[in-house]
Amino acid sequence: MEPTMRPRVVAIGGGGGATQVLRAVAGFAGARTAVIAVTDTGRSTGLARAIGQIPAPGDLRATIAAFAGDAVIAALLQHRFDGRAVPQLEGMAFGNLLIAALAQVGGDFGAAVQQVARLADSQVTVLPVSHHDTQLCAMLADGRRVDGELAVRGPDKPAIARVFLAPPAPATAAVCDALRDADLVVIGPGSLFTTVLATLAFDGMAAALAASHGALVYVANTTTQTGQTETVDVVGHVRRVIAAIAPARLSAVLLNTGPVDAATRERLAAQGLAPLLVDDAVVAAVAALGPRVVARPLGEDGGADRVLWQKQDTIRHDTVRLGAALHDALLADLTRKDHS
Numbered sequence: 001m002e003p004t005m006r007p008r009v010v011a012i013g014g015g016g017g018a019t020q021v022l023r024a025v026a027g028f029a030g031a032r033t034a035v036i037a038v039t040d041t042g043r044s045t046g047l048a049r050a051i052g053q054i055p056a057p058g059d060l061r062a063t064i065a066a067f068a069g070d071a072v073i074a075a076l077l078q079h080r081f082d083g084r085a086v087p088q089l090e091g092m093a094f095g096n097l098l099i100a101a102l103a104q105v106g107g108d109f110g111a112a113v114q115q116v117a118r119l120a121d122s123q124v125t126v127l128p129v130s131h132h133d134t135q136l137c138a139m140l141a142d143g144r145r146v147d148g149e150l151a152v153r154g155p156d157k158p159a160i161a162r163v164f165l166a167p168p169a170p171a172t173a174a175v176c177d178a179l180r181d182a183d184l185v186v187i188g189p190g191s192l193f194t195t196v197l198a199t200l201a202f203d204g205m206a207a208a209l210a211a212s213h214g215a216l217v218y219v220a221n222t223t224t225q226t227g228q229t230e231t232v233d234v235v236g237h238v239r240r241v242i243a244a245i246a247p248a249r250l251s252a253v254l255l256n257t258g259p260v261d262a263a264t265r266e267r268l269a270a271q272g273l274a275p276l277l278v279d280d281a282v283v284a285a286v287a288a289l290g291p292r293v294v295a296r297p298l299g300e301d302g303g304a305d306r307v308l309w310q311k312q313d314t315i316r317h318d319t320v321r322l323g324a325a326l327h328d329a330l331l332a333d334l335t336r337k338d339h340s
Contacts, residue, residue: 008031008032008214014037017189028323033178034063036126036128037199038129039194041148043091044091048093052103055132059195060126061099063126065120076094077116077120079094081094109131110172127174129171129199132170137163138163140158147166155227159231163198169203177208182212187216188241197240197244201244210247210248217252218238219317219326221276222314224273225273226271226273235282235286249290250290252293252332260315294325297321299321301318
């Protein structure tokens with residue numbers, strides 16, 4: 001990358017994490033691309049999948065709405081029916097129905113997503129990781145298999161041993177090209193198994209990351225997640241990501257060291273969540289895995305609770321702090337390559 005050029009940034013994740021990352025890099029990035037998970041099976045997304053026989057549109061819809069230049073279209077995409085007149089539509093996001101309908105009319109899921117992005121005047125490129133309608137599955141520690149994202153993240157089950165796709169499916173050529181051409185690729189933050197590892201599980205993702213000339217950064221989660229990572233510490237998160245992207249290698253891992261006040265701990269505990277511990281021993285253990293570690297306060301200071309549709313809230317990353325950390329990680333990677 002020439003010093004005078006603004007870096008091309010790709011964020012891999014779901015509607016929340018990828019949005020935070022692409023907002024965070026807005027001050028220094030050139031082209032911004034979101035590579036979005038498509039294996040959710042929640043109520044609204046699941047109904048749209050059944051209607052259109054398509055991959056999950058929910059996180060794609062939310063990402064397009066977050067970067068829409070047209071505020072009315074953004075609100076329309078996010079609008080959820082209350083179900084008073086038609087109970088079957090309770091909680092259904094209109095944008096999910098729109099993507100499903102366009103996919104039916106044109107017979108092309110990817111084209112439907114791009115049509116909605118154009119309609120909303122999206123300020124970033126939003127790409128589904130795959131156009132294939134496949135299911136996320138998991139093998140549990142007791143040897144049982146569970147099928148579907150909702151079951152994979154369900155509570156009160158043994159620990160998740162691994163996740164996989166059934167049937168296996170490829171990432172799109174556009175996604176692989178974007179990864180190879182990026183100057184900075186950011187994985188996460190997001191649900192470890194049902195977003196991050198689910199997206200990396202598509203065929204071609206690891207090879208494209210390995211072929212990329214850019215910096216590859218993982219933004220570690222700030223809290224545990226019910227049904228997924230109650231027993232997985234920060235080092236465990238990083239190990240899983242490293243295994244999923246091999247032979248690609250992480251350039252850096254971003255860890256949040258910010259303090260968590262009592263009110264936030266209480267809010268998290270009410271949801272069955274807990275802050276992920278980051279201390280000197282954790283930093284040393286992550287560094288021993290190979291990547292450069294950027295450990296600093298990255299979370300927002302307080303903030304009101306968010307009401308999320310069938311999802312849990314967490315400690316959100318502050319976009320200014322996250323942007324500065326990502327910029328530092330990119331510069332460190334460029335410096336290392338210049339000296340190698």
